[in-house]
Amino acid sequence: MKKIVVIGLGLVGGSLAIDLKKNSQRTVIGVDKSPIHCKKALALGIANEIGDIHAVADADIVIVAVPADAIPSVTESVLDTIGDNTLVFDVGSVKEQVCNQLKDHPKRKNYVAAHPIAGTEFSGPEAAFSGLFTNKINIICEQKASDKTILDKALQLFDELQMRTTFMQADEHDKHIAYVSHLSHISSFMLGKTVLEIEPDEENIFNMAGSGFRSTVRLAKSSPAMWTPIFLQNKANVLKSLNEYIKNLESFKMLIEQESNEDVFTMMQNTNRIKNILDGIVK
Amino acid sequence: MKKIVVIGLGLVGGSLAIDLKKNSQRTVIGVDKSPIHCKKALALGIANEIGDIHAVADADIVIVAVPADAIPSVTESVLDTIGDNTLVFDVGSVKEQVCNQLKDHPKRKNYVAAHPIAGTEFSGPEAAFSGLFTNKINIICEQKASDKTILDKALQLFDELQMRTTFMQADEHDKHIAYVSHLSHISSFMLGKTVLEIEPDEENIFNMAGSGFRSTVRLAKSSPAMWTPIFLQNKANVLKSLNEYIKNLESFKMLIEQESNEDVFTMMQNTNRIKNILDGIVK
Numbered sequence: 001m002k003k004i005v006v007i008g009l010g011l012v013g014g015s016l017a018i019d020l021k022k023n024s025q026r027t028v029i030g031v032d033k034s035p036i037h038c039k040k041a042l043a044l045g046i047a048n049e050i051g052d053i054h055a056v057a058d059a060d061i062v063i064v065a066v067p068a069d070a071i072p073s074v075t076e077s078v079l080d081t082i083g084d085n086t087l088v089f090d091v092g093s094v095k096e097q098v099c100n101q102l103k104d105h106p107k108r109k110n111y112v113a114a115h116p117i118a119g120t121e122f123s124g125p126e127a128a129f130s131g132l133f134t135n136k137i138n139i140i141c142e143q144k145a146s147d148k149t150i151l152d153k154a155l156q157l158f159d160e161l162q163m164r165t166t167f168m169q170a171d172e173h174d175k176h177i178a179y180v181s182h183l184s185h186i187s188s189f190m191l192g193k194t195v196l197e198i199e200p201d202e203e204n205i206f207n208m209a210g211s212g213f214r215s216t217v218r219l220a221k222s223s224p225a226m227w228t229p230i231f232l233q234n235k236a237n238v239l240k241s242l243n244e245y246i247k248n249l250e251s252f253k254m255l256i257e258q259e260s261n262e263d264v265f266t267m268m269q270n271t272n273r274i275k276n277i278l279d280g281i282v283k
Numbered sequence: 284m285k286k287i288v289v290i291g292l293g294l295v296g297g298s299l300a301i302d303l304k305k306n307s308q309r310t311v312i313g314v315d316k317s318p319i320h321c322k323k324a325l326a327l328g329i330a331n332e333i334g335d336i337h338a339v340a341d342a343d344i345v346i347v348a349v350p351a352d353a354i355p356s357v358t359e360s361v362l363d364t365i366g367d368n369t370l371v372f373d374v375g376s377v378k379e380q381v382c383n384q385l386k387d388h389p390k391r392k393n394y395v396a397a398h399p400i401a402g403t404e405f406s407g408p409e410a411a412f413s414g415l416f417t418n419k420i421n422i423i424c425e426q427k428a429s430d431k432t433i434l435d436k437a438l439q440l441f442d443e444l445q446m447r448t449t450f451m452q453a454d455e456h457d458k459h460i461a462y463v464s465h466l467s468h469i470s471s472f473m474l475g476k477t478v479l480e481i482e483p484d485e486e487n488i489f490n491m492a493g494s495g496f497r498s499t500v501r502l503a504k505s506s507p508a509m510w511t512p513i514f515l516q517n518k519a520n521v522l523k524s525l526n527e528y529i530k531n532l533e534s535f536k537m538l539i540e541q542e543s544n545e546d547v548f549t550m551m552q553n554t555n556r557i558k559n560i561l562d563g564i565v566k
C-alpha cells in the first residue's frame with residue numbers, strides 16, 4: 001500500500017487527493033491546520049484518513065498544497081522528516097523563493113518544484129473535484145536539482161492526472177506567470193472594486209451585468225487568503241506587470257480623450273490576435 | 284404578413300432576425316451596407332430577403348443594429364421614411380446621444396430606445412444564433428417619449444424573445460453601462476495587450492494561460508469596429524470609469540509595494556461580495 005500525504009486540503013490539494021485516492025493501492029492521508037477543513041475532507045471522501053505532519057515520515061509521496069507564504073517552510077519541514085525515497089512536491093504559483101530556500105537542503109533531490117496550472121475562483125475542500133487537472137499544463141522548475149528517479153515518479157503521477165508537463169527555470173516561471181495569471185486576478189479584483197464603489201444600488205449591477213462583465217470579473221470571487229501571499233511573494237514581477245498594465249490603460253485613456261478613432265481601433269485590433277494564440281493557432 | 288426590417292446583420296441584428304423570422308407570419312428583410320454580410324445572412328437563413336433602406340417605408344417594425352456611431356443618423360433616416368404605425372427601435376449600447384438627436388423628430392413617438400444586454404466576443408452574421416436574448420435583460424430608455432401603442436408593441440416583442448425589460452433614463456443608462464460593460468472591455472483589451480507585449484514567445488502564453496486568464500481576457504477578442512464608436516460616444520462616462528479603475532490599480536500596487544498584507548487581503552475580501560451580487564443574492 002502506497003502512502004500519499006496531502007498537506008493542505010483546499011481546492012488544489014483536495015482535487016489532487018480525490019483523483020489519487022481512486023487507485024485502491026494507495027492510502028491518502030490529509031493534513032490541514034484547519035479542523036473544519038479536515039472534517040469536511042473526510043466527509044467529502046477527499047482523504048482516507050486525517051493525520052498530522054508526522055505522517056510524512058514514512059510516506060511515498062508528500063504533496064504540499066498550502067498558501068504560497070507557507071510553502072517554503074512547510075516543504076522544508078517535510079524534507080527534514082522524510083525517508084530517502086520519498087517524492088515531495090508543492091503546487092504553488094510562485095517558484096523562485098521556495099527553490100532558493102531549499103537549494104542547499106540535504107534532501108533537495110527529493111523535491112520537485114511543480115505548478116499545475118489549474119483552479120477555479122472557488123476555494124476550500126468543498127470546491128475540490130475530480131478532473132480539475134485533466135488536460136491542463138503542469139510546469140516543473142529547476143528539474144535538474146531533482147533526483148532522476150524522484151522526478152520520474154512525479155512525471156508519472158502528472159501523466160496519470162492527464163497533465164501536460166513542461167520545464168522552466170523558476171525565475172522565468174515567476175516572470176511569465178505574473179503576466180499570464182497574477183495580473184489577471186488583480187485586473188479582475190480591481191474591476192469588481194471599481195464597479196462596487198460606483199454602484200451603491202447593487203441591483204443595477206445584477207441587472208446590467210452582461211456575460212462579458214461576468215467573465216471579466218469572475219476572478220474577483222477568488223480567495224484573498226490564497227492570493228495575498230502570491231502577490232507579495234512574487235512582488236517584483238507583479239509590480240512590473242501592473243505598471244505595464246496601468247501604462248497601457250493610461251495610453252488608451254488618452255486616445256479616447258483625444259477622440260483618436262483610428263488609434264483606438266488599431267490598439268484593439270492588434271490585441272485581437274490573443275484569440276488565435278489562446279486557440280493554439282500560433283503564427 | 285408582417286414586415287420586419289433589420290438594418291445591420293451582425294451578431295445582434297442577425298440573432299434578432301433569426302428568432303423573429305421563426306414566426307411564419309413575418310417576412311424579415313435584411314439590410315447591410317456590406318454585400319458580404321448580406322450574402323452570408325441569406326446563406327445562413329438569417330433573413331428572408333435582402334433589401335435596402337427603402338424597405339422601411341412600409342415596414343411594421345424596423346430594428347437598427349448598426350455600429351454605435353451610425354445609430355443616430357440611420358435611425359433618423361428611418362424615422363423620416365416610415366409610416367405612422369411603424370415601431371422603430373435600436374439596440375445600441377449608448378443611449379443619450381441617439382435620444383437627444385431624435386427628441387424633436389416628428390416621428391419620435393414611433394421610436395423606442397432599447398438596449399438588449401446580450402452578446403458574445405464574436406461578430407458578423409456568422410456569429411448570430413437563435414436564443415442569444417433568452418433570459419437576458421433589456422433596458423428601455425426615455426419610454427415616455429414613445430407612443431403607448433408603439434411601446435407595447437416593443438414590449439411584446441421583447442417578451443417573445445424571453446427578455447426581462449427594465450426602464451431607465453438615457454443618461455443614467457450610459458453612466459451605469461460604462462462601469463458594468465464598457466470598462467470591462469477596456470480592462471480586458473489592455474490585459475491582452477500587456478501580455479502580448481511582454482511575451483514575445485506566444486507559445487508561453489498558450490502554455491501558461493489558465494482558465495482564469497482565458498476568462499479575463501475573453502473580451503479582448505471583441506470587434507474593434509463595434510467598440511471604438513461605443514467608447515467614443517460614451518466618452519465622458521468611460522473616462523470617468525477608467526480613471527476610477529486606474530486609481531484602484533494604483534492603490535493596490537502601492538499596498539503590494541509596501542507589503543501591507545492585511546490591506547491587500549481586505550481589499551480583495553471586500554470585493555468578494557461581487558459574487559453574491561452576480562448570483563442575485565443582494566443583501
